[in-house]
Amino acid sequence: MFVIKNSFIKSLFLAIVLFVCLYSIVSYFFLQNPDNPSQAQIELMNDKVYVANGARAQSAINEFIFSEYGEVDLFFPTVPFKADNFPALEVDIRNLTSNFQVELVWKIQGNPSVFQMPLIQPENNTKLNLISRNPNWQGLIEQIGLRIHPYADLGIKESSENEIFIQSLLLRKTNFVRDYMALLDYWVQFDPPTQGSINHVATKDELQFYSKPLIFIVIFTIIYALTLVLLKTQIRILLLSIIFSWLVIDMVFLLKSFKNSIWLSQTYSSQENQKLPDQDLKTIATQVQILLGYRQQADKDLIREKKIYLLNENKYELFRLIYHLIPVNANYVGQSDEELFESVKAGDYFLVIYPQYSSFKTLGGKLSVYSKNFKVREVGKSSYFSLMEVVK
């Protein structure tokens, strides 16, 4: 049986009122429009949308299917417009699985660079993105597009057969009443784990200092505590105010976390046939193991002497591949290792990852590794790798 005292209810009521007031003030500043004449909004979805890089448009103008690489690139022909006039982009995309990220890309007149920024994860409802927070959203925008692709390093690049629907893509101004919950959307933004997220559970950079959830709650706690002191409330209630604030920030974290949790259980939960964030590298490793004659644990001594030198410039890919290749005796070769190349002998192997993009090329049976050439024989290849045995 809960025993709730009157003073506790009063303090809780005061906390809620204060929280709503503070949220409204911060939200008002967060949604402030730049000082310029009002403009009509622009709906980017129209019948001239250009679909690039192998993705396909379906019968309706707003339905798309991913390319074989699991990506959709869309470009929206528009009359050049001033970035300042449209500080917000309202996005409503349906049927998009959570391991895909949506990015806005644009070009500014007179600047050859292409700029991009990640948008809030679509969740089958309308999300407001404050694009004016991006320092590159300026000048006269002459081209605008959307890239939908798996999350870097962990998105599983499987081509979804599902059609995605873009209900609306609206460039517009912000409105305090209509967009009141936009700040909360930023706070609980879907944020899947990455290999780096252990180090830094950061809030979104697009938020101003005072609207970051932690800072907001700190400001709230200070104001609330001062109010309680002014009202001459008991010390115990002051302590409760800190607990209450901690619970609020924790609720924000939990909301965000459970969103991730649902995505995780959809994506990785199968323990028997678990997909990996680097499925390509795992596939390469398995194929190379088979090419070397390794099929089961008893074969391990067969492959111990077969040394593999990996050639790639991406540290993340190199070490993930070394891990997947175990028990194969493999490691990478870097430019600073040239003095050690004398140790490479006939019967060793070179493994080039993603040969079509690699700077390590073979010509006339010779593989050039930095400034040295090795005579090699290709013993296996796919579109992802090329395995070569050193002949001499």
Place this chain on the structure above:
Amino acid sequence: MINILVLLLVFTGMGLPWMANYINASNWQKILGESFYIGVFKILVIYNIFQWLGLDINNSFLFYLCFAFSTVTTAYYIFVYKRTMINGVRERLNLKPHFSNIVVILAVFAFLHLIFIEIQNQSLPLFAWDAWYGWVAKAKIWYFYGINENLVGRVEWFSAKEALTSPIHHYPDGLSLLYVFNSGIFDWNETRLNAIYPAMFISFILLIYGNVKLITQSSYLAFGFVFVLVSLPYVNNHIILSGYADIWMAAYLFISFVNIQQYFLTHQKRFLILSAISLISMLMFKLEAWVWVNIAIMSVGLSLLSKFSQRKAYFILACVIAIWYLFGGISIGEFKITPEVVAVPWIGEFQLQFVNTTDAWLETFFMSNNWYFLWYFLLIVVIISSKIKDRKLLALPGLFLVFSTIFLFVLFYMTKASVFANDFTSSNRVILQILPIYIYFIAIIISEYSKQLNSKKKES
């Protein structure tokens, strides 16, 4: 969930003999939590002995043997101590009414965190960089080739005929050996092997609760700080993205620390033994454990001195630093500590040069969600601690935290490790290692200050 429970049973059961002799109604959480870590220590010692003798080991056989042993010991101790533990739980449930609703709310939140940790940890493949780069990769090699497979450095690997290499071949083996041991039941399934992290976290919670309660004599305070620990996003992520050694360091450092303090308070030898075992265990996980061991020894030494002797010691220390600086530092063979370089064999060589990393620290402590408000309390902690008159309990953790701060300042402002502060990699993880002692320190301060206020009230 079952994976986590099995590991909890095995390691706790291995650690219970001897530890369980001291169980009573008020300390069973401490004993259970610490038993898990003593169990881990015992298993690592078994592996180390086999490595030393050059003998191979059947991981499945050893695991199931330990499983059987742990089941029997746990069942035996439950049978013997069931009354004691039931009384202990009853005592906890007998809460004061005005706190009960808060405790229930906090318990619900803590439970949600544990559910979230369990779901994520037991769904994810191996994500953490240090895991597949180092600790777990090393374990995977030993899983295939046996624990006596000698790993060489990368440069030697080029010319070695059959040897395998690992970037952490010269690092302690503790974490890798734990994965090898657990492969005895889970085979090589990384997601299942990662269950060791939630299992150790549950024990960690128990031992934090037990030790804070023991020193403050307050279940509410102990529960409050358990909630703080369980809710911190950085701690959640650390357990979910399994494969880092830092939380193990944090646990062993904390156990050794609280037990040495208990030894000085009670003069019972078992606390001293437990503290020594924990320090040794910490050295089995990471090289930087040597730094914490030295800081801990220095803090213990200074805390034992009288106020006058302490001042004398600080004066001597200041003189030594001044002389060290004026004469260009110390240099004995490969061991060098000069104003330009710190070189310690086996640990590394660090060029000293000032790099301002304050912005990164401000962001990590006060703006990102890693630690919630925990570091905002620092100022309040310093103010209140200066008001406490009886500092008997504060001296040791206080000194340890001050020396740790000096060490972290030198590491992240004066050496190349500053890049890890600027990109938020190891800086947060090093903080995690001393986090439990910081929490413990806050708990002591709150407890001592409220006692002081209460006695003042009584006097007036």
